Amino acid sequence: MSQDELHIDLKTEDGGELLIFKLRGSLDLATSPTVRAALMEGTEKGKRDLVVDLTQLEFLDSTGLGALIGAHRRATEHGGTFRLIVSDGPIARLLNITGLIRVFAVYHTLDDARKNQSRLPASI
Amino acid sequence: MSTSYRAAFTSDFRNASLARKSIASFASVCGFTESEVADIRLAAGEALGNAVEHGRSARSSGFSVRCTFADDELIIEIRDNGHGFSAILSDAAPPPGRERGLGIFLMRQLMDQVTYAHNGTLVRMARKRHVEALEQRA
Numbered sequence: 285m286s287q288d289e290l291h292i293d294l295k296t297e298d299g300g301e302l303l304i305f306k307l308r309g310s311l312d313l314a315t316s317p318t319v320r321a322a323l324m325e326g327t328e329k330g331k332r333d334l335v336v337d338l339t340q341l342e343f344l345d346s347t348g349l350g351a352l353i354g355a356h357r358r359a360t361e362h363g364g365t366f367r368l369i370v371s372d373g374p375i376a377r378l379l380n381i382t383g384l385i386r387v388f389a390v391y392h393t394l395d396d397a398r399k400n401q402s403r404l405p406a407s408i
Numbered sequence: 409m410s411t412s413y414r415a416a417f418t419s420d421f422r423n424a425s426l427a428r429k430s431i432a433s434f435a436s437v438c439g440f441t442e443s444e445v446a447d448i449r450l451a452a453g454e455a456l457g458n459a460v461e462h463g464r465s466a467r468s469s470g471f472s473v474r475c476t477f478a479d480d481e482l483i484i485e486i487r488d489n490g491h492g493f494s495a496i497l498s499d500a501a502p503p504p505g506r507e508r509g510l511g512i513f514l515m516r517q518l519m520d521q522v523t524y525a526h527n528g529t530l531v532r533m534a535r536k537r538h539v540e541a542l543e544q545r546a
Contacts, residue, residue: 313457314421343428345453346510353507374446381517382510383501 290315292322302333304394308340311348319348323355327362334359335397337369344375349384356388365389367397370404380407410478411438419469419488424456427473431484438477440537447518448482448535454511455486455531462490462529480537487530 290309303326356366367389379385390404391397413434417423432449459471471488502509515522521534
């Protein structure tokens with residue numbers, strides 16, 4: 285798969301209450317409308333807990349961040365939660381630079397995100 | 409001694425991705441570390457996204473890229489055919505949670521210098537390659 289493409293794998297758990305989106309490829313100006321729409325659909329069904337796994341994402345820019353910010357807002361407005369999984373590297377650095385690591389609940393692993401444990405602190 | 413790269417593209421988001429990858433490859437060839445290349449790729453991606461968005465409204469839509477590496481400094485110039493815009497070059501971060509307006513802030517955080525000219529249709533970004541980068545690669 286070219287890193288310019290974006291693949292979204294969606295898995296549901298807890299009887300459909302927990303939605304886990306795994307993104308692969310590039311989340312940028314070209315692909316963020318697709319992700320925005322997918323995440324919005326997930327939050328439109330009422331209270332849902334969303335986990336977005338970015339560990340396989342090659343590239344994330346400000347428009348991709350905008351899609352995540354919008355989904356976070358809608359999920360919390362409906363009483364749900366919004367969590368991110370990231371590896372160390374450029375995406376974690378981006379969340380730190382923008383201060384969004386203090387806004388999003390960010391974890392290293394899906395297991396930590398499920399259990400709400402070992403949330404990553406801001407590092408800068 | 410300097411090395412350079414030039415290319416021109418039609419205004420299309422896919423071409424912005426292509427240009428972003430070309431600039432990252434150029435930075436890598438110039439000896440920047442993987443982490444520095446990631447910064448440069450993101451900053452360039454933000455500028456290219458703006459160039460495509462602004463350039464698409466013009467009759468003759470397109471954008472061009474010029475990269476020059478000399479004296480351990482990478483200069484990236486991206487020019488579009490749009491009508492320009494008023495770039496707000498503030499170092500202040502947008503309020504957390506705002507969905508738009510992060511692009512120029514990120515460019516300024518990731519590069520040593522970012523300037524706009526010609527009514528916002530030309531952005532020039534500079535990033536110095538540090539000696540530690542060369543030592544890490546050795």
